[in-house]
Amino acid sequence: MKILVCISHVPDTTTKITFTNDNTQFNTAGVQYIVNPYDELALSKAIELCEGGKGTVTVVNVGDSSTDPTIRKALAIGADDAVRINAVPRDAYFTAFQIAEYAKTTDFDVILTGRESIDYNGAQVAAMVGEFLDIPSISIIKKLDFDGSSAVLEREIEGGKEVVNVSGKFVASCAEGVAEPKIPNMRGIMSARSKPLVVVEAAPVDEVAKIVQFETPPARGAVKLIPAEDAASLIGLLHTEAKVI
């Protein structure tokens, strides 16, 4: 089987988010980039499914050459090869279109993505890729069994789960529970350097959305401390002052 795993290149989770140019651009100064944590789960699952020569895992990224170290990290974790679609991702529509166009040129069985990218948090790409390819997409899965032709997935729903069966090609976006994240070992890191990373050009697509301004949340006022022995008075404050209970 052949699995495509979509990898996005995102700021490390400890990044303090700031903006430049009148809050129109994300300030990349000093920012460390990582493989989007959910994409690590998707990748780990793909590697698990292909273990023992059962298939190959190709990671796909839409990005410019600055994402190459992130792609190498995915190769170090255990992907077989990588494709970078050379463009700065404009938005999910653009990104998903590029991934779908690339997928059409391959004989993939499954496309796995992360649940959402932790920068723009769209949770859009997987379902858009599914629609561009006109195949099923299952968003936010926490379990996946796949034998190469049919799959059983568990999808998260409010207060529970849904079990879904799919046969044929599909896209799924992965959340926690799908797999334990794999950590690159020394052999992986060494071999990552020589694994193929192919660069392909992006296809033109109409613009449908663009971010025009960022805002940071307003600062909160000082905390009102309540002595531990008087904890009970919190209930009154939440009722009369904060009016939330």
Add this chain to the structure above:
Amino acid sequence: MSVLVYVEQVEGKFKKSVFEAVSYAKAIADQTGTNLTAVSIGQIEEGQLKELGQYGASKVLNVEAGELKNFVNQAYAAVIAEAAQKESAEVIVLSNSFSGKGLAPRVAVKLKAGLVDGAVELPKIDNGSFQVKKTAFSGKAFAVTQLTSAVKVIALNPNAFGVKDTPVSIEVESFSPAVQSKDLAAVIKEIVRATDKVSLPDAEIVVSGGRGLKGPENWGMVEELAGLLGAATACSKPVSDADWRPHSEHVGQTGIAISPNLYIAIGISGAIQHLAGVSSSKVIVVINKDPEAPFFKVADYGIVGDAFEVVPQLIEALKKHQA
């Protein structure tokens, strides 16, 4: 021209987030001087559908086809896109629920529309420009997105807009879209839903526990407090990683992002990744024995103390308050 809202039902009922989406869509219809149509898919009583008039929907397209009984995003997206075309809808509103997240992107692609996921405010519409604010960077920031396509899709975050009464008279129209079998290739085998619990993404009050609670056996008091408050329970990432609690309760940058009216954090330090997912809560209460815990910097109310002494006091006080 019109505004279309998809009203997601769960077992024949609408949740509050649906009324929020209808209220929000009605406000957009008013902004643009047009009417609001709702589209409902699956079996539901007519009385329930008519309730949507209370929040401003003047028509509801009712799709009852048996094969659409269960949610399949591919087929539902086709239905919503067909309804949008039939109604000449320029704006389509959905709830940013788990199902909404699988659905809205497909609707957007079908209609070549720009999509704002996780909208937190009404659009600003002005001289042909259409801008919507959404959360980004896991709640560490907001992004104002301009939709430049002719048709626009907005997925509204739960608890962001509120429910607004704007009663209008409503007609129910049955709608039979073409359903293609290829759109039903994903087959639902089983749905498991805990109906006795408040679901975390929708909850107005959330009681959350961290590693400070020492072990899963100590969650009884968290659940009791949540039960009294009608709240959902949540946890920090190490707690779900250690299987003290299910992953579905994990909030934060790599978990669920929530914005309840009240978030009570017990024995949670307030790491940047945790705060990312909860800091847009309206009121934050922190209970932690360490006065230096970073969580106090973003809290509205704080109690420096041992959770095992403080929480039982809160439970007693709450019982008295409610009596």
